[in-house]
Amino acid sequence: xxxxxxxxxxxxxxxxxxxxxxxxxxxxxxxxxxxxxxxxxxxxxxxxxxxxxxxxxxxxxxxxxxxxxxxxxxxxxxxxxxxxxxxxxxxxxxxxxx
Amino acid sequence: xxxxxxxxxxxxxxxxxxxxxxxxxxxxxxxxxxxxxxxxxxxxxxxxxxxxxxxxxxxxxxxxxxxxxxxxxxxxxxxxxxxxxxxxxxxxxxxxxxxxxxxxxxxxxxxxxxxxxxxxxxxxxxxxxxxxxxxxxxxxxxxxxxxxxxxxxxxxxxxxxxxxxxxxxxxxxxxxxxxxxxxxxxxxxxxxxxxxxxxxxxxxxxxxxxxxxxxxxxxxxxxxxxxx
Numbered sequence: 183x184x185x186x187x188x189x190x191x192x193x194x195x196x197x198x199x200x201x202x203x204x205x206x207x208x209x210x211x212x213x214x215x216x217x218x219x220x221x222x223x224x225x226x227x228x229x230x231x232x233x234x235x236x237x238x239x240x241x242x243x244x245x246x247x248x249x250x251x252x253x254x255x256x257x258x259x260x261x262x263x264x265x266x267x268x269x270x271x272x273x274x275x276x277x278x279x280x
Numbered sequence: 281x282x283x284x285x286x287x288x289x290x291x292x293x294x295x296x297x298x299x300x301x302x303x304x305x306x307x308x309x310x311x312x313x314x315x316x317x318x319x320x321x322x323x324x325x326x327x328x329x330x331x332x333x334x335x336x337x338x339x340x341x342x343x344x345x346x347x348x349x350x351x352x353x354x355x356x357x358x359x360x361x362x363x364x365x366x367x368x369x370x371x372x373x374x375x376x377x378x379x380x381x382x383x384x385x386x387x388x389x390x391x392x393x394x395x396x397x398x399x400x401x402x403x404x405x406x407x408x409x410x411x412x413x414x415x416x417x418x419x420x421x422x423x424x425x426x427x428x429x430x431x432x433x434x435x436x437x438x439x440x441x442x443x444x445x446x447x448x449x450x451x452x453x454x455x456x457x458x459x460x461x462x463x464x465x466x467x468x469x470x471x472x473x474x475x476x477x478x479x480x481x482x483x484x485x486x487x488x489x490x491x492x493x494x495x496x497x498x499x500x501x502x503x504x505x506x507x508x
Contacts, residue, residue: 194380194412196349203345203375206408213343213373214320 215262246270282486283352283362285381289404290397291368294387294423296323297455299365301473303328304464306361307337311487314338314359318348318377319367331462345372352380360487370404378408383485384418387449390425390435402442417483421476422448447476 194202241248250270257263284302286295299315303324306313317325320343328339338359342348355362364381366374378384384405388398398420409416420442425432427450449455454469465473480486 194353196346196353198412199349199352199376199379200346202379202408202412203372206379206411207370207372207375207404210370210372210375212345213318213367213371 211262218264220264220266281356281360281362283356283364283380283382284480284485285364285366285374285377285384286387287366287374287378287384287405288368288386288388288394288397288401289370289374290388290394290401293368293389293394293398294449294455295319295368296327296365297459298385298387298421298423298449299324299363300327300332300458301455301464301476302361302363303337303339304332304334304458305473305477306363306486307335308464310335312358312360314340314355314362316348316351316355316362316364316377317341318343318373319365321367324365327459327462331460333462334464343367343373345376348373349376349380352377356380375404375408378405378416379412381416383483384416385445386418386420387423388420388435388439389423390429390432392438395435395438398439399442417485418443419483420444424451425449426451445476445479447472447479449473449476 237248237251241251244251247270250268253263253267257268286299286302288295296319299317303313303315315324315328315337317323317328317339322341325339325341328337338355340351340355342351352362352364364377366377384401386398386401386405388394402418402420405416405418420439422432422436422439422444425436425448427433449472450468452465452469452472454465454467457463458465464470477486481488
């Protein structure tokens, strides 16, 4: 435009766009959900013994694994938990077990 | 520089058609336009790459909200007008595109669900504007209108409380043909698009005058730069 510069404010910074969008609509999903590689990885979280015992007791009470209990709680909070993690794997057969 | 986001939380109201019309018409006028396709279907970018026959314009496909934010920021530095097409459901990329927008166009076809979702989209833009602490105007564009039908009149009346364009797009085959021919519509459809462009300029959503542009062909897109 004959070298004339615009006096308009520059476009919003990308970080600001993401922050504002997160404030305005915090629960919206991504446009495309990543399915990941499907590989199993280890998650290790340090917590107090009281919480660990409560988790174990709750799992026994409901007849599920602690892993499934945690996965269900995460899913209830809107975390995109893989369907496979919401199922209990069959217990491995032990030598001598009936 | 103007960033126009085309959004609706409802699928099928004509967002991509509107993005095609705006991008192709602006390119034909000599305006440095770039289109960003934030819809996972990639309909706009596919059309621009494979079928579009008019003067070229840059078109990029990006659905990740973080990468889209950076792409909008980069593209807005060079292009006079950035047109962002979004997916037809509430998603982060669409909200980022609304956040970045100077104005939001919300196409709506006659239908109960369409009126409801158009209203929701207007509300979402208002929420985004409040969070961004700036004005982001939004207007509903009636699409696939058959003026003689009770349905179109009723839908227009139902949407009367929403901010609306006085222009509208009729239910014309020419718009559908554009999707296959890659050519901008002429005749009645062309006149409707011209009226919409004039209204956008009247609102200050588009630059008043166009400039000559130079186009540099790249691998899969066409980069646009304003001629000096």
